[in-house]
Amino acid sequence: MSAPPRTPILQLIDVRKTYATGHLEVEALAGVSLDVSEGDYVAVMGPSGSGKSTLMHILGCLDSPTSGLYRLAGTDVSTMSEAELAEVRNRRIGFVFQQFNLLPSLAAWRNVELPLIYAGIPRAQRRKLAFASLERVGLADRVEHRPGELSGGQQQRVAVARALVTDPALILADEPTGNLDSRSTEDVLALLSELHDAGRTIVLITHEAEVAAAAARTVRIRDGLVDTGELTGRAVSSG
Amino acid sequence: MLETFRTAGEAIRSHRMRSILTMLGILIGIAAVILTVGLGKGAQQQVRDEINKLGSNLLIVSPGSTTTSGIRGGRGSASTLTMSDAVTLSNAAVAPDIKQVAPVASSSLSVVAGNTNWTTNVVGTTVDWLTVRARNVAQGRFITQDDVDQGRQVMVIGSTVSSELFGQRSPVGQTVTVSGNTFSIIGVLDTIGSSTTADEDDQAVIPQTSYASRISTSANRSSITTMYIEATSQSSLSAAYQEATNALTTSHGVTATNRDFSISSQQSLLTTATSTDQTLTVLLAGVAGISLLVGGLGVMNIMLVSVTERIREIGLRKALGATPSAIRRQFLVEASSLGLSGGILGLTLGIVGAVVLPHFLSQPVLISPFAAAGAVAVALVIGIVAGVYPASRAARLAPIDALRSE
Ligand SMILES: Nc1ncnc2c1ncn2[C@@H]1O[C@H](COP(=O)(O)OP(=O)(O)OP(=O)(O)O)[C@@H](O)[C@H]1O
Ligand SMILES: [Mg+2]
Numbered sequence: 001m002s003a004p005p006r007t008p009i010l011q012l013i014d015v016r017k018t019y020a021t022g023h024l025e026v027e028a029l030a031g032v033s034l035d036v037s038e039g040d041y042v043a044v045m046g047p048s049g050s051g052k053s054t055l056m057h058i059l060g061c062l063d064s065p066t067s068g069l070y071r072l073a074g075t076d077v078s079t080m081s082e083a084e085l086a087e088v089r090n091r092r093i094g095f096v097f098q099q100f101n102l103l104p105s106l107a108a109w110r111n112v113e114l115p116l117i118y119a120g121i122p123r124a125q126r127r128k129l130a131f132a133s134l135e136r137v138g139l140a141d142r143v144e145h146r147p148g149e150l151s152g153g154q155q156q157r158v159a160v161a162r163a164l165v166t167d168p169a170l171i172l173a174d175e176p177t178g179n180l181d182s183r184s185t186e187d188v189l190a191l192l193s194e195l196h197d198a199g200r201t202i203v204l205i206t207h208e209a210e211v212a213a214a215a216a217r218t219v220r221i222r223d224g225l226v227d228t229g230e231l232t233g234r235a236v237s238s239g
Numbered sequence: 240m241l242e243t244f245r246t247a248g249e250a251i252r253s254h255r256m257r258s259i260l261t262m263l264g265i266l267i268g269i270a271a272v273i274l275t276v277g278l279g280k281g282a283q284q285q286v287r288d289e290i291n292k293l294g295s296n297l298l299i300v301s302p303g304s305t306t307t308s309g310i311r312g313g314r315g316s317a318s319t320l321t322m323s324d325a326v327t328l329s330n331a332a333v334a335p336d337i338k339q340v341a342p343v344a345s346s347s348l349s350v351v352a353g354n355t356n357w358t359t360n361v362v363g364t365t366v367d368w369l370t371v372r373a374r375n376v377a378q379g380r381f382i383t384q385d386d387v388d389q390g391r392q393v394m395v396i397g398s399t400v401s402s403e404l405f406g407q408r409s410p411v412g413q414t415v416t417v418s419g420n421t422f423s424i425i426g427v428l429d430t431i432g433s434s435t436t437a438d439e440d441d442q443a444v445i446p447q448t449s450y451a452s453r454i455s456t457s458a459n460r461s462s463i464t465t466m467y468i469e470a471t472s473q474s475s476l477s478a479a480y481q482e483a484t485n486a487l488t489t490s491h492g493v494t495a496t497n498r499d500f501s502i503s504s505q506q507s508l509l510t511t512a513t514s515t516d517q518t519l520t521v522l523l524a525g526v527a528g529i530s531l532l533v534g535g536l537g538v539m540n541i542m543l544v545s546v547t548e549r550i551r552e553i554g555l556r557k558a559l560g561a562t563p564s565a566i567r568r569q570f571l572v573e574a575s576s577l578g579l580s581g582g583i584l585g586l587t588l589g590i591v592g593a594v595v596l597p598h599f600l601s602q603p604v605l606i607s608p609f610a611a612a613g614a615v616a617v618a619l620v621i622g623i624v625a626g627v628y629p630a631s632r633a634a635r636l637a638p639i640d641a642l643r644s645e
Contacts, residue, residue: 090559
């Protein structure tokens, strides 16, 4: 898996994110620099509260850094208009939230089709794509269930199906297997490997070594900083 | 665009309770405005009708207290007004602005039909009474000049007298006795209800000449109790007033300081009515304004709460690729469909109420299209602004901030 270095599709340069809650300031990211090249498969690990989700939100254009530079496919994200950002989120990124963020009033397939609505895809085709995506995560028999009628693991898989439904070039997943048993975890990992092989770029957060092992490399985060001693996932698992 | 409508429709359906509450707020606000304004307008109309009942362009001449006439209006005492006064005022040369004069002599007497009797106001007058008092005949005919000239013992009765004496039977052609004199009933007056002064349906009208010769107990049999004067037009009312005052002052040989008559005009009533009208209008505007304000605040509240609840949804939709304008469009369609359906239901309820309410209140309810349109417009605007403004603010947040909002 030692592909020649390609143009970084994601490039973070000294990114900081400070949260101000009342008079208390929390520096969630304290100067992160990171390159992810096209077709890369990166696992992000780190203790709870180390800033992993914060990093992921910035990568997904859901939040903006307090300072530093974020280039997405060479473009400085801070110069993008709202409409451009909406298009990037819609067409290029598939995001799996740590808290799923499903709309409780909509059936599983209606949640999955949401990104397709904003992509302007006709209804019949949306339905077909959403059903196919749910089938890929093993929920073909749960398409009409609402999130409240699904288990935590099933909800998580709906969230994964929604991230994959637009077939995005970049998949950002915040603990996509956090609620899954080993069987479902394997299924999701197989799915991600398949996408990786098809040339998609994947960044996922995990606490589990075996999940990180599936990735091409692992980035460790501690107290808002990238641990300098970078190790590749394969090296860890084989070592 | 179709998609926006579908999404909005779904949001409305999936939050049924909230949608119903929003519509209810709009509905009640609009119905309240329509009904309060309608009730007020009805009352206003009632006051106006009441005044018109008295006859148009009307002056009323009453015998005044004089140093010689003793107790005014007392039975047996001579009134200061006589038939000759009516003749004087009928003269176009003397009073060009007076169109008609209806002299009236009246007293409360028992009218007997078979073994039933009813005490009513027996009125002796001339043919012009009908037009001067703005009345009509519902059955039969009114007294004619010939009846007056011949002093015929004929009588036209009001509807109350008719039902008291004859029940459901037709009174025309029947005979009654008053103070031992037989009168044939020739007609029945239309029903107009009570005026501000008396029950206008409880009276019996006979020719003035018959009254003078058969009924009157006055020392001077040609004395009368009141004269109704109709001016040629509303604008000539004060000229007619002046002419009547001058003519009677001269013919009675009195001066401005010891007049033995008084003339009241509708003017005083009209002034009262106009000021009542104005008070009502101000009151109405106030009540309608408050209803609208309360309704509007209700709608605003529910909309604000509903949008605040849904900031997370807005954040998620943005995270999945919705542009701020797509969000705004969705909430605009939602708020306006809620507002429109609430508005239509409110209008319907208001109109139904306006039709049904009078049956229970004996109060007319007049729908004011202006108030109805205003109420709908205000509710819609408030609903839409309150629905779209917070949504479009939330749509400007970073998706993650919206997603994290409580
Ligand atoms: N909206 C916020 N306001 C204030 N502080 C925040 C906010 N979001 C995160 N933080 C703080 O920033 C730090 C990093 O949070 P983050 O969610 O990125 O952690 P994480 O690495 O994803 O943790 P976990 O593994 O538990 O999900 C934490 O200390 C957290 O308290
Ligand atoms: Mg996290």
